[in-house]
Ligand code: AMP
């Protein structure tokens with residue numbers, strides 16, 4: 001069983017439409033894939049409709065933007081009620097803040113080089129959760145940088161003078177909201193380095209107290225040392241351990257299935273979730 005529990009479509013900052021993502025998952029030999037667009041469930045219906053033709057089971061999820069300790073933290077939510085008012089309101093607030101923040105970044109960049117807000121909008125589809133990758137795509141289209149990675153390494157990285165943060169809920173509160181919405185909260189890539197920092201053990205402990213179900217360990221942003229540390233941390237707190245590709249289509253080098261979750265962990269997630277895994 002090949003199970004990849006973290007991917008993005010054009011509904012956020014991936015480059016495949018949800019149905020294309022399902023087809024790509026089939027081509028990659030996956031049995032189960034989770035669609036986890038940033039702060040939205042807008043791709044669920046299209047992805048679910050592609051389950052019968054692709055033969056790939058779908059875990060409906062989202063990657064919730066959060067903050068903790070002044071850092072950006074990502075929380076995966078699986079199998080939650082997409083209409084739960086509390087979680088939905090937070091996601092909509094974040095999506096609005098992401099728009100304002102993207103405009104602010106464009107204003108800063110436009111003072112120094114040719115770039116317009118329309119350039120960025122042209123890189124999205126209606127309803128997209130806008131992020132720095134769309135600004136990166138606009139910079140590529142203008143010929144300012146070669147690809148998304150080059151944009152993040154220079155103009156758009158967290159250390160850049162053009163960097164602007166955006167509102168996101170506190171990570172501990174987000175865990176509570178995901179549970180209230182019947183979802184299964186899993187901390188995404190906690191060992192990935194942001195501005196030289198990783199999510200602190202103390203933040204993880206507070207998230208566990210609020211109901212955290214698991215942490216993502218098998219992810220390309222984790223080196224061997226982080227994998228060992230996070231495996232021990234999960235064991236200490238009795239957490240599930242997941243793995244995933246964090247696939248973004250052609251937007252990142254990450255390939256479907258490069259990180260994997262066990263069938264036993266998927267069964268535990270399904271057991272705790274409030275909606276079904278969509279099966280062929
Ligand atoms: P944002 O959500 O606007 O803060 O942008 C962060 C998103 O950009 C994350 O989903 C990352 O997957 C993506 N990202 C970060 N670094 C890179 C990179 N070097 N190349 C492509 N995408 C990236």
Ligand code: ZN
Nearest residue numbers: 008013038248
């Ligand atoms: Zn992303």
Ligand code: FE
Nearest residue numbers: 063074188189
């Ligand atoms: Fe993430």
Ligand code: FE
Nearest residue numbers: 006008063246
């Ligand atoms: Fe992601």
